[in-house]
Structure formats: C-alpha cells, structure tokens
Amino acid sequence: MRQYSFFDQLCMVADSALKTTQGIYDSAPRKSPSDGIAEQELTDDEQKHAANLMRINHTGEVCAQALYQGQALTAKLPDIRKEMEQAAQEEVDHLAWCSERLIELNSHESYLNPIWYAGSFAIGATAGLVGDKWSLGFVAETENQVCKHLESHLEKLPEQDYRSKAILSQMHTEELKHATTAIDNGAAELPAPIKLGMKAMSKVMTTSVYYI
Template sequence: MIKLSKFDNFLSDINEILNDYDIKSTGKDYPAKDIAETNLSESQKKEIVSLMRVNHSGEVAAQGLYIGHSIFEKNKENRRSLLHTASEEKNHLEWCEKRISELNGNTSILNPIWFLGSIAIGIISSKGKYNRSLGFIEETEKQVSEHLDNHLKKIPVEDKKTITILEKMKSEEEMHGLKANEQGAQEVSKQTKKIMELVSEIMKKTSYLI
C-alpha cells in the first residue's frame, strides 16, 4: 500500500472538496420579477449598476469564503450546512447579475480575484475549526447587512426593483448571521474585524469602477 505524503493528502482533500463545489442556487424566484421597470435617467442607471456590481462582487466573495471554510471541515454535516448557505448566497449573486443585465451593465472583471482570495481567507481564518468559521461568517454577514443598508439609501426611491432585491438580500444575510451565532460562532478578534473591513473597502471601491 502506497503511503501518501501530507502534500498528497492535501491535494486529495482539495480535489474531493472541489468536486462538491459546483454550487447551485436554491432556485428562489427573482424578487423583482413582478415589478415593472421604472423610467430611470442614464445617470441613475449608471449609478445603480455600479452599486449592484459591488453587491455582485460581494456575493462572489461570499461563495469563496464558504468554500474556503468548508475545505478542511471534516464533519460532513457541518460542511453540508456551509455549502447550503453558499447555495443561498448564489441566489443573491444571480439576482444582482440579472438586475445589472436589465440595466445593460457589466459585472466586475476582478471577480476571479475576489473569489480565489476569499477561498484563501476562508481557509486561513477557519484553521479547520467550525466555531471559528461560524464566527467569521457571522461577522461577514453583519458587515454585508450594514453595507446593504448603506446602498438602500443611495438607490432612487422610484427604483422599486432594485430596492426589493436588496431588501430581500439583507433579510437573508441577517438570517445567515443569526444561524451562525446560534450554532456557536466564536467572535472574531478586533484585529480580524479591521482587516475584514479593509479588504471589503478595497473590493467595494474597485468593483464600483470596474
């Protein structure tokens, strides 16, 4: 019997996990499907696209985080829970992408960077401990919820479609954070929170532009 090296085992783990990572959304209806489009000015459309591009990139990063946190999670039930939440986040990603498309905009060209970087952050921050993963997720969802609140204030009141999407996303992000807390999330350190805020700020500023 061939004895695998630690590196071989590492690659084997990665391969096994990635086979599980063709993340599908849960198929929830588009929140704005029954809402009529509003006559928006070109400048309003441009601003809304920029804001939704940021939200879309945030959901891309969320996918990476959940994948990163689950890669070395040995408990199958815990891993399943992480991936189920990832599939719910995929709904948000698809909603943002659809709204951007409706307004003839484009998603960020930097999304692959946010995705791969978030996988790495997820792996490092969890260190294979589920309560650490939950703590990181709880803080992430808290910051995302605050960020969505800020965007809701910037969307023109007549744009009911975008507002409805963001309100639904915010509600579900808050539920994800509460779920993590109830499952025993370990609060992240102040230093980690600051790093998360810094990375998030960089992502928001760049995705807003490109």
Template structure:
C-alpha cells in the same frame, strides 16, 4: 446506491462551483428573483450607471461569500458545520444570480476583478476553517455583519423608483441576517472590534475598486 465522494469528485465539484460563480449567467438560482414581481422604474443614464455600480459591488460581495463558504466548508472539522456551510453557499448562489440578472437588465457587466477576489476569499475561508470551526463560524458571522451594513447603505442610495433592485437587496438582507444568526448560534466566536475594523477596511477597498471595474 449512494457512494462516498472521492477526492476527484470533490475537485470536480469545486471546479464546477468556480465556473458557476465567475462565469456571467452561469449561476442558476433555486428561487426566483424578488425583482420579478416589481416593475422597471424610470431612470436617467446617470442613475442607471450608479445602480449598476452598486449591484456590481453586491455581485462581487456574493462572489467573495461563495468563495469563503467553499473554502470554509472544505476545511470544516465537523460534518454538521460543513453541511450548513454548503446550505448557506446555495443561498449565496441565489444572490449571485439575482445580482447578475439585474446587471443584465441594466445593460451592464460584472466586475473584471472577480477572479482575484474569489481566490483571496477562498484562501481566507480555508485558513479560517483550518484554525477551527468556532473561528470559522465567527468569521461567517463577522462577514455577514459587514455585508448587512453594505446592503443597508445601498438601499439608501438607490433611486426611489428602482423597485427591482430594492426587492433584491431587501431579500438578500434578510438571508444574510439569518446566516449571521446561524453562525453565532452554532458556536461562532464573536470577533473583537479591531478585527472587524480591519475587515471593514478591506471591504472598503473592494467596494471602491469594483464600483467602476
């Protein structure tokens, strides 16, 4: 027999999500990594470090996305919006796990700054959700648009022989575009350019710091 989740249940669920997001190797994807179907390409040490830096950025981006969706879902006014946020967050867990797996293959690590970015993103998500579902959905759309730009740029920067990383980023690009479209079709507010420029600036700070840290 189903029962309604209590406040304690929600807290436990949130804590479990934080652990699965921040602890390396803890996230379990619902889909196999697209990299599994591709051979490992030849890379020298400099190329390997560069790819690891890019994948670390993408992993932290997924940490932020997971935190945003959790914060927004918690504060969402409409049940349908909350359910969609949870569905999108599940797909972001796939991305998180795929990037983590790729970093392990590259004999590298996730960012030391992830806890800080998770906390900041969760707060922003909860704030957007508290303002209203239309603003919250608009924030999703604007965020996914920024992520799409990053992925496009990283796809161009990958070594030509790194088909495993490329397969991961290409599938992530497809999923993020679908999230952006869903958010807008669900009534998300289109943010003005100055707001998007501000988000882009914050994003640049994240990418510069996470590439090495």
C-alpha cells in the same frame, strides 16, 4: 453516503469557482424578488449609479460563495460543513438576482471577480483549518458587514429603482439569517484587529468594483 477524497473535494471546489465566476448554476435560482415590479424610468446617471451599486453586491455574493466553499473544504465537523454548503447554495440565488439586474441596467459584472473569489476562498479555508468556531465567526462577521452594506445601498439607490431595492431587501433578510445561524451554532467573536482588517478589505473591494 459516499465519502469524497480530498482530491475529489478540490475538483468540486474548482468546479464551483468556475461556475461562480462565469454565472453558471447547477439548479434554477428562485424567482427574483423584483419579478412583477414595474421598471421605472431612470436618468443615465441614476442608471449608471444603480448598476455600480448592484455590481458591488454581486461581487459581495461571489466573495460569500468563495468563503463558504473554502470553509466547507476544511471544516472539521460534518454538521458545520453541511451548514457552509447550505449557505453557499442560498447565496447562488443572490448571485443570479444581481446578475439579472445588472443586465437590465445595461451593465456588467466586475472584471475583478476571479481575484476576489481567490482571496475569499483562501480566507475561508484558513478559517476552517483554525477551527469550526472561528470559521463560523468569520461567517457571522462577514454577514453582519454585508447587511450594513445592503442597508447603505438601499439608501443610496435612486428613489424610484424599486426593482433593485426589492432584491437587496430580500438579500438583507437572508444574510441576517445566515449570521444568526452561525452565532447559534457557536461562532466565536472575532478579535477587533481582524474585524478592522475585514472592513478595510471590504472598502478596497467596494471602491474598486464600483468602477471595474
């Protein structure tokens, strides 16, 4: 099996960053959970609100990609690195589903995605350097917070927006699986101040991306 140098890995990271922020995928994403669900009529305000929520979820997946890529770059144990890479690949489907839904809602992805990608990548790489159990701890906490956001958005979406809800429901199932996998692989419980910091950063992201 080929061993990649650190420079090779940096090139792959740069490639992944460009693809993630530009909506380019190495392989065809899975069929969207919304396929086969009829589009319901939404008012202009409902459509705009749904699009803004889906934009937040798309950016959340961009951040997840960056976090996993950063951790995969610096993770010390090969099996942990493999877990990070596999999780990142699964998140690609979520990115595609949210992007497709934004187009259907006549909206756009966040213009701030490159900034959030860079910040999340730095956090992931730092966590990987500190140690694999802490790296997995960040995964578990991130996914737990993502699940809470998804649950909140499922309640906030217009009642008749069944297509968006189908996407978020499937994402919730898979994000929960990622958190469970991280815990099963020895994730450390993050200190309360770090959890609060992550929640504060998440709040800034969701507030800004809702509009931009």
